[in-house]
Amino acid sequence: xxxxxxxxxxxxxxxxGTPLLFATVGEIIxxxxxxxxxxxxxxxxxxxxxxxxxxxxxxxxxxxxIAAALAGAxxxxxxxxxxxxxxxxxxxxxxxxxxxGTGFASFMGQGLVGLKMSEQFxxxxxxxxxxxxxxxxxxxxxxxxxxxxxxxGYVTAILLGLYIYKTRIGLNLRAVxxxxxxxxxxxVRITAYKYTHILLGGALCGLGxxxxxxxxxxxxxxxxxxxxxWIAVALVIFASWSPYRAILxxxxxxxxxxxxxxxxGTGLAISTYIFDMAPYLMTIIILVIVSFRKDRKNxxxxxxxxxxxxxxx
Amino acid sequence: xxxxxxxxxxxxxxxxxxAGCGQQAPAPExxxxxxxxxxxxYIGPPGDGGWTYAHDxxxxxxxxxxxxxxxxxxxxxxxxxxxxxKVMRDMIDQGAKIIFATSFGYMDHVANVAKEFPDVxxxxxxxxxxxxxxxxxxxxxxxxxxxxxxxxxxxxxTNKIGYVAAYDIPEVVRGINAFTLGVRSVNPDAVVEVRWTxxxxxxxxxxxxxxxxxxxxxxxxxxHQDTAGPQVAAEERGAFxxxxxxxxxxxxxxxxxTAPVWNWGPYYVKQVQAVMxxxxxxxxxxxxxxxxxxxxxxxxxxxxxxxxxxxxxxxAKILSGELQVFAGPIKDQSGTVRVPEGSVLSDQxxxxxxxxxxxxIGKIGQ
Numbered sequence: 164x165x166x167x168x169x170x171x172x173x174x175x176x177x178x179x180g181t182p183l184l185f186a187t188v189g190e191i192i193x194x195x196x197x198x199x200x201x202x203x204x205x206x207x208x209x210x211x212x213x214x215x216x217x218x219x220x221x222x223x224x225x226x227x228x229i230a231a232a233l234a235g236a237x238x239x240x241x242x243x244x245x246x247x248x249x250x251x252x253x254x255x256x257x258x259x260x261x262x263x264g265t266g267f268a269s270f271m272g273q274g275l276v277g278l279k280m281s282e283q284f285x286x287x288x289x290x291x292x293x294x295x296x297x298x299x300x301x302x303x304x305x306x307x308x309x310x311x312x313x314x315x316g317y318v319t320a321i322l323l324g325l326y327i328y329k330t331r332i333g334l335n336l337r338a339v340x341x342x343x344x345x346x347x348x349x350x351v352r353i354t355a356y357k358y359t360h361i362l363l364g365g366a367l368c369g370l371g372x373x374x375x376x377x378x379x380x381x382x383x384x385x386x387x388x389x390x391x392x393w394i395a396v397a398l399v400i401f402a403s404w405s406p407y408r409a410i411l412x413x414x415x416x417x418x419x420x421x422x423x424x425x426x427x428g429t430g431l432a433i434s435t436y437i438f439d440m441a442p443y444l445m446t447i448i449i450l451v452i453v454s455f456r457k458d459r460k461n462x463x464x465x466x467x468x469x470x471x472x473x474x475x476x
Numbered sequence: 477x478x479x480x481x482x483x484x485x486x487x488x489x490x491x492x493x494x495a496g497c498g499q500q501a502p503a504p505e506x507x508x509x510x511x512x513x514x515x516x517x518y519i520g521p522p523g524d525g526g527w528t529y530a531h532d533x534x535x536x537x538x539x540x541x542x543x544x545x546x547x548x549x550x551x552x553x554x555x556x557x558x559x560x561x562k563v564m565r566d567m568i569d570q571g572a573k574i575i576f577a578t579s580f581g582y583m584d585h586v587a588n589v590a591k592e593f594p595d596v597x598x599x600x601x602x603x604x605x606x607x608x609x610x611x612x613x614x615x616x617x618x619x620x621x622x623x624x625x626x627x628x629x630x631x632x633x634t635n636k637i638g639y640v641a642a643y644d645i646p647e648v649v650r651g652i653n654a655f656t657l658g659v660r661s662v663n664p665d666a667v668v669e670v671r672w673t674x675x676x677x678x679x680x681x682x683x684x685x686x687x688x689x690x691x692x693x694x695x696x697x698x699x700h701q702d703t704a705g706p707q708v709a710a711e712e713r714g715a716f717x718x719x720x721x722x723x724x725x726x727x728x729x730x731x732x733x734t735a736p737v738w739n740w741g742p743y744y745v746k747q748v749q750a751v752m753x754x755x756x757x758x759x760x761x762x763x764x765x766x767x768x769x770x771x772x773x774x775x776x777x778x779x780x781x782x783x784x785x786x787x788x789x790x791x792a793k794i795l796s797g798e799l800q801v802f803a804g805p806i807k808d809q810s811g812t813v814r815v816p817e818g819s820v821l822s823d824q825x826x827x828x829x830x831x832x833x834x835x836x837i838g839k840i841g842q
Contacts, residue, residue: 171691179684269521276523277704279727380679382704382727385523389678420681424671424688427838435674 167425173305173418177313178379180417182207182371182388184316186395187402187409188323189367193239194399195327196360197340198246199468201257203368204392205264206238210369211376212268215275215383224287228312228373235369236362238264243361247354250470261392269385280381288312288378312374317410319367324406336360340464343471353471371395397446403453403461416442512574512752514538514744515567516550517560519579524677526702526721528552530738531578531601533722537741538748546748547571556581564589568596574751576744577601586610597751597758602647604760604827611758613743615769618654618826619794620736622801623772623787624718625658627733628696630780631716632659635666638689640699640706642676644840646829648700653833654801655698655718660835662786669694670838679705690715697731707732716778723773733779734772742768762823766795802826807834 186203193200200206214231218224242260245251291314293307327333338346339356347353375387394416401416402408419442423435453461514535522532535548549570551563560582564575568589574597577586583603590598590610598610605612628637637659641648656668669692671685682705686697690713698718699706707728710717717728719735743763750756763769772791775784793799804815809832815821821829830840 169691172688175684175687175691179680182680269523273523276529277525277724277726279729375680380683380703380705380708382679382708384525384679384703385521386677387679389675389681391680421684421688424673424685425691427671428669428688428692430839435672439674 176418184413185371193364202260206368207372208268211372214373231373239365515572534740622658629659629663638694
């Protein structure tokens with residue numbers, strides 16, 4: 164077992180978990196405001212393809228990631244319009260967004276297949292070692308010697324946690340997700356809150372997709388996310404709607420995704436299918452635990468996936 | 477106003493979906509004679525840069541060769557279930573006289589539809605059913621894999637080659653064995669370490685599998701996967717790689733050496749021509765390098781010195797029939813002789829291969 168749980172493995176787990184982390188915190192902020200958006204996979208793909216296209220043409224990493232975030236946000240705008248303004252069924256709308264995003268990415272990516280980002284572009288994502296922290300034996304190498312997007316992932320998740328739990332706006336947004344009628348009575352602008360945070364969530368999903376297509380495998384291939392959007396949806400539950408726990412969960416699921424290859428090298432007789440199942444099994448177990456404990460803090464937002472009608476107050 | 481928006485949005489969404497998923501090739505205009513319609517059923521998108529891409533290149537070659545005598549239609553992302561029958565019937569409605577179904581799982585559905593339409597010719601890729609008006613076809617990709625093994629065996633310095641493999645089915649096992657035999661024909665000390673991904677198509681995951689192999693000391697990466705993930709890993713780590721399905725030089729310019737590739741075009745032309753001439757008969761076709769259905773992509777500058785000559789020599793022997801990949805003596809992992817000297821594995825034994833040759837590190841059924 165010791166030959167598997169090495170520094171190299173944990174480091175690879177962080178990288179494998181990074182696209183999941185972006186998508187998961189994106190979905191958390193969306194669900195916190197009371198909207199279940201199952202279009203994560205679609206928004207990730209939209210971000211991935213637009214980011215790739217822009218990165219390939221401009222050779223500018225910053226522009227590429229901004230474009231990817233915008234693409235994710237535009238995807239979620241379609242969702243927000245249907246689910247918030249028109250109060251359409253959120254599950255159906257989200258699924259439609261996934262189908263749309265997948266098709267959009269295939270369509271946009273037709274001319275990109277097999278193209279590779281330039282060396283110069285990829286050089287922007289070289290590993291940067293953080294001073295002092297990066298020198299801690301073991302931990303330094305695992306957590307603090309990565310490309311810039313990994314750090315951005317840490318910062319985003321922590322900032323979002325602070326934003327949700329420690330700020331006034333965060334309190335309001337949680338109120339919108341828990342009890343929109345009460346929030347409305349307290350003159351919180353429900354629609355504005357929902358739109359803003361759904362768009363923010365979409366942008367983060369777009370970034371997650373772009374991490375895959377720009378940093379992890381910088382060669383365009385269709386359906387590059389290969390189902391990671393769905394893992395992110397499960398991760399939201401696993402993290403019980405906390406951005407902090409999402410950090411842990413994403414890297415854990417990232418590690419489970421790749422541990423199989425390393426175990427095969429040791430001749431340990433555990434089927435890799437077990438590890439493929441593990442994320443979903445663990446999510447189900449967490450769901451059961453959460454529902455048994457009836458713990459308010461870790462429960463899903465009360466008004467999750469319910470459209471809000473002011474007249475029904 | 478809101479209603480109008482909804483309607484517009486829904487229409488746009490559905491248009492986008494049609495644009496994204498359900499493409500069909502435009503019909504060539506104004507043929508003099510009635511063109512024959514050929515339908516292709518694809519498991520993935522032509523944009524996978526791999527398996528379906530290779531078939532689609534074959535389709536384009538067909539159009540190019542036969543010009544306006546032929547009209548091709550295709551449907552991508554067709555699941556391997558009842559849906560595929562619907563797709564085939566739909567193609568026949570559109571006038572298709574020949575159907576190529578390009579994935580193993582379509583097999584029974586091809587047989588079902590073929591019985592309904594006796595005047596349509598069906599060809600199923602990688603299966604084994606044969607009937608009145610349906611046959612099957614595949615290629616001996618093992619031959620170019622053996623050649624790519626020669627290149628990898630000459631290149632490796634650590635004498636450990638990593639092989640990222642999809643599933644432990646005979647098709648993949650056969651490929652690993654052929655590759656390993658190629659490696660050890662030039663470098664008897666080298667070993668081939670296998671890691672299973674349990675996926676055909678997940679670029680990031682397959683890249684991570686290659687990274688795990690590189691961490692374990694491999695310096696050359698080969699693959700039986702439909703994406704370029706493993707190539708990217710080799711490129712990033714300054715290692716070298718052997719691709720699969722199509723030329724992957726553009727995706728990993730510093731790592732990629734060569735790849736066993738499919739070349740379906742000539743076969744498609746031959747079959748369609750035979751149908752047009754009325755000479756077509758259903759057959760079980762398993763072509764090799766001499767038929768041109770499989771080949772080794774040109775070696776790049778990353779390939780080791782002398783490998784071109786070694787490959788050329790072995791290739792000439794394969795073409796002449798002097799060299800057969802699974803000719804004895806072949807030992808398995810435990811050192812037991814599985815194919816005695818002087819005999820060759822039969823096609824049936826190759827199709828059912830579920831054991832590794834000596835030199836492979838890895839387990840089947842993991």
